[in-house]
Amino acid sequence: MKKIKCECGHVNPEGTVLCEACGKPIEGNQHIDGNDKKKLLNMRYDGSARRSQTYNKSIIDKTWNFFSSVKVGVWLIVITLIASAVGTIFPQQQYIPSDAISRDPAIFYEDRYGILGKIYYQLGFHDLFGSWWYMLLVAMIGVSLVICSIDRFVPLYKALKIQKAKRHETFLNRQRLFSETEQVSPEDIEKVKNRLKKQRYNVRDEDGYILAEKGRFSRWGPYVNHIGLIIILLAALLRFTPILFMDEYVWVREGEQIVIPGTHGEYYIENKKFTLETYDADDEKFKAAIEKQGGMIPSNFQTDAIIYKDNNADVPGAEPDLEKIIESDIRMNQPLKFDGYTLYQAGYQENEFTSMSFIIHETDDADEQKLDEFSISLTEPKAEYELENGFRVKVEEYFPDYVFQDGEPASQTNYPRNPAFVLLIYPPESDTPEVSFIGIGKNIDATGENKYKVSIQDFSMHNVSGLTVKRDYTLPFFIFGAAIFMIGVIQGMYWQHRRIWVNPKGDGLLVAAHTNKNWFGVKKDIEKAIEGTNINMVVDQQELEE
């Protein structure tokens, strides 16, 4: 490595722009920070030697330089920004509304948004945020963050540590804030020193050369916040591991007790009751708003649940040995937590059918005199029912959620929301069945020759709760990353690194100042410090440049 020795005696690493100790511009390197074309010095990294500005030979150098460029970083951010905005033009796949013609993206986008929707889908924008190229963009921002931070942090840290109070004159007069005073008394200098101390500057006096500095720690803010961002990106990677992150969905009927998915059979949930409450439409306070929104504004979704732990879960084949661990309600915004798992009230289905009871009577009987009766449990329908008075009923087909689709009967879902059956009725001592089709509001005799008719007598219903089951050990990493990020931005944004140099020159004085932000503030500090002395106020040379 070619070291550069400055006239002040300090030895700088190759690529240094301003001597780390005295700040004298180092000849031949001024183009690096653009100082050769401007009067004012570029103070961004105190003219320290950054790897990215020094080497550009090997592939590694080139990659390093690419990612450490702020210009590249900004481009990556801007491209990601535009891509994100594009992802909101049409709803993402997971937000296709449930009342859409089809939730199949291949059909939905074209159906609802026409040719543009079709293009959107074909470009893969329906899952933009899960696409490989979006993740690649985010990953590249991450890489860029790391490299550019390392590139700058180390040299900047060294430069600020090594800096001397005595500065070269060209360094001082090429600062944005600068003044020269011909004649200054020692008392005035002492006054300035004390006033700066009072303003909580850290004042160093090296043989009459003064450096007043404050808020240096704020210079590390960006690096701290970038570390926070990296932690967040790493936490997002951890989500791809099933051990740390589990996400399941379960439907539980009222009265039902089932194993909670994702818990390896260790936990069971019983749904005692699901409640949906709405605001009282006569409530004086909300009356007007409720009326305007057409009534029925829900106020509460709640599942009263009991959680059991199976003590035999790790014994293969053993009967479950359930022990009640928690009885609690689960509401929106008030999830239930136990043993690292969290249950969220996420959905509901009202009025599913629990069971239906039927009677059999003669088709021509206007009084519908009961000849026999049976009832079908809709959650566990049997294949065949032997009835008391000798009838036999075979369930030929069962449509839990009946629709007539494409000229054929079908079931929309597996949930008993609109049950319908094709029943074979065997009269007593007969092997030739009659076929009946029966459902809510439908009772069809396909042949028109049935002697017996089945009618719905009664039914009972229940509600179903939809719960998300989550176990997420990655959350602490996200929280940690976010906290670090916030500390970093606050550190960097709400404090500033201010430096004021007061160096003697003959009988006179040179005053110069630099800050990384808030020039208005430093100017005020200097005004206060020199008040009543005959030291000249610094001139903002940038304003003059304009």
Place this chain on the structure above:
Amino acid sequence: MGDLLGLSSTMLYVAFVLYIIATAFFGATIKDKGKGNKKSLSGKIGITLTLIGFLAQIVYFITRWIASGHAPVSNMFEFMTFFGMAMVLAFIVLYFIYRLSIIGLFALPVAIIVIAYASMFPREISPLVPSLQSHWLYIHVTTVALGEGLLAISFVTGLAYLIKKIDQTVRSKRTTWLEIVLYSLILFVGFSVISVTFSIMNYEATFEYPVDNKTLTSTYTLPPIAGPTDGELLTSDAMTPLFEAPAWMHGADAGKKLNTIIWSFITGSIIYLLLRLILRKRLGAALQPLLKRSKLDLLDEITYRSVAIGFPVFTLGGLIFAAIWAQIAWDRFWGWDPKEVWALVTWFFYAAFLHLRLSRGWHGEKSAWLAVGGFAIIMFNLIAVNLILAGLHSYA
């Protein structure tokens, strides 16, 4: 309880009027020659009135909170009003750092426009659906509004910078863009003016229209230029729409929203043209003398400073608190919902702004344009995303 709500509305009105008067006093500071900003009497009166107005608005906020039982940030009216209030607070903060009256002259009118705009939305107290019943909602929304209020100040000073800097003697791309920015602000005024006009006349026209096999009704408060797709007019003496909203504008009230936008453009354009006729020059040129004594350098610094102060607040409210609430309410802290994505877009934008400031060439006019762009993104998120790309955050 009715009285409390009455008091609340009165206080909002008082604040609104005080902000207008305060603007006039800040305007008068331009004429105080030579005295320097600190000693200007009109500047002092201006900031005092602003503070009293702000207090009145706090009373509005608290009384409405008590009356409704929840923090009033849960529908479009309440949120936009709060955003206006946050802008005033942000202005107050920056005023006390820089003591620059000219910020008030530009910031208060923008806040006034925002509050007027907010007041055109339904003002009834609305009940909270279960997903909104969370303290994190309040924390999230208030912090976001505050962050956006601070960022809005960068728009204000950026705009002032452009008005001062851009050469108005010749027509150029820059003068045109500046006019577009000012014209956009006037569109909001147009919306308020036309809404007030027809609400005084109690105008209503009701339509019935189908959406996904359901029949919905929509009540227009402005005469229907654009009707709902396949809609049927139920009100007998209302005007029949000139055309129907195209079918791809899907969803409840799509026609009504389109109609409102059309009316805002019509009224806003008329106001703009009238102003041009009266002033006989570009609005930018007419405003330029107001900034005769302002320093470009200081305006640029305030632009950057308000982003520097606003960015952490916005990050905390718009991303971190938002994520905490989403985690509790919807079991995932991030779900790529349009509103969330636009918060991310805003955040990326200001991050890019801050990084561009690291290099020299981006100070001054370029920064000012960026600040304007950032505000456009914020407004897009507040208005368009709520009204057009409706997601889970179902305000209004």
